[in-house]
Amino acid sequence: MNKFQLEQNKAFKLANDLKQGGRARAGAADEQKIDRREQRKLDQAKGLVPFACKLDEKLVKQLKDRADAHEGGMTEALAELLVKAGLER
Template identity: 45%
Template sequence: MKKTDLAKSDAKKLMNKMTGPSAGRFGGTPAAPAIDKREQRKLDQALGLVPFAVKINSELVKRLQDRATERGQDLNTVVAEVLAKGLGD
């Protein structure tokens, strides 16, 4: 990568930060500060959470998402409950 390309990339990052949404969505209240991915990974590890990717039918995903919205929980919690119940834990 050329030095000029690096400078352009840095300038674009800076411009995106400056023009990014400072207030929340649609000019409402300010959005909650986003947690850095590294910090989120540390929090997950402290809770004993491990990333686990699987490929399942889209209908099952839809049902899980619907169940999560019904209960007002996040998808990770619902999937953990369903797996524990299915495994007899």
Template identity: 45%
Template sequence: MKKTDLAKNDAKKLMNKMVQGGPSFGNAASAGVDKREQRKRDQALGLVPFAVKLNGDLVKRLQTLATERGVDMNTLVADVLAKGLDN
């Protein structure tokens, strides 16, 4: 076989995988839609993404507190910040 024939065969295999809709293509599309929908829900609730860098020990304390209270990190951090700002 020539080198060009090998390249053509590889291209055909790739095209067949794309047409069949392999798991990687299907999962990527559905994950993108879910993130977009989540952003719309967050915006409707008035939530704004807010990234900060924290000390690792502080993060562990926050994770422990969130587990003890049975809430997610977003809720816990919002509560802690609100209480801290009220003082």
């Protein structure tokens, strides 16, 4: 690999980091975060399935406010609301 290819590789890595929101490569903050694949595996082990839907803007704001106050986050807050609405786990 020549010098041009090495520099090109660095540029690709930098561009990818910028696309990912400017996260530092191999920084201390990255060590504490779980990457997406690991998170997907953990969610699958818990039996969680991604579910997307379109909701009214006002309803989403209310859900976000409730999720911020809930210790389990959005997922647990929504699950709790659905169970209260009569759905079973």
